[in-house]
Amino acid sequence: MAFPLKFTLVTALLLLAACRSDPIQFHTLTPAQVGDHSRTTVGVIQIESISVPPQVDRAQIVIRQGNSGLAILETEWWGATLVDELNSALADQLSNYPAQSGYSVRVDVQRFDSVPGQYALMDVKWRLRSAGESEPARVICRSTLQTPSGPSIDELVLAQQNNIKRLAALISQAAARKQAGCLMPVN
Template sequence: MVFSSRVTLVITGLLLLSACRSEPIQFHTLTPVSAATPPQGAEIRIESISVPPQVDRPQVVIRQGDSGVAILETQWWAASLVDELRSALADQLSSSNPRHSVSVRLDVQRFDSIPGQYALLDVKWRLRQSPASKSPLLTCRTVLQSPSGQGIDELVIAHQNNVRRLATVINQAADRGAADCPASQ
């Protein structure tokens, strides 16, 4: 009898422990895999990036319905969202436009994630060329939206696309000497 009750106790304990087991955490990045070697010579400086407090967390945050959000406890950014944006944008700017030395400041107004619909990046940005260029300071607002599939991986790829497109818009402004804001891509 004592042996049977100990076995029952051990089995019950193991069942309780397995019931408490959670899904593994998946980590995501805004920097896509790139086969190209970043060019040398350009200086891309990200002065600062701010993001809305609702998404300023390690977990991926998605919109639900018209007024709700969900914090996905098993879907995390590989770094803080600000650091993810900084490294992804620096990567895109340096690999796509090595001719310019620029300084950029970003103030993200919205960073919406809606699986099965779209990823949205609404950002005010300021571009300053190197002092030698004599180009004026340029302040612009760019809104980018990319379609997304149902999965979180597809949503992250849509956000990667938005960052790539933002880098293209910033590079267009740098190419034109920061005379006016380019149209969104």
């Protein structure tokens, strides 16, 4: 009688072990801050809205595979929705560049590609205007930002953080310039 009980217990343990799933890893587009956190938000460019393509508008990280494939990574998630992650990260980066007067920006992400071992790419249309709702746009620009990436998801996230940092610099430079115009991204 001891043998069937042991066999049943071992079988149950094996079945339970087979049902175990990998833990979910969470990632953020807001880089870790080092140094003084007492930045002022006076004069900072406000974010009106951010939109992203529906293919990547999910909690899980989406990567490109080949020329036409997408993979939804079930164990690699954003810390919040992708729109919220982009909003937080861009607001954080824009706070590094206090504007002379009140501006707001609307961001429409056309492409948000992540290709392990190759690159992270953001193709973004953005509109900068004075903070008053009735003001016309100061500039309407399109920026394509691409950063090389290593094969890991952490490296892809860091590359996208770099793209956001570069986008914030472009928006801030456009706000600071006397003459309205779009600047080309700098690698």
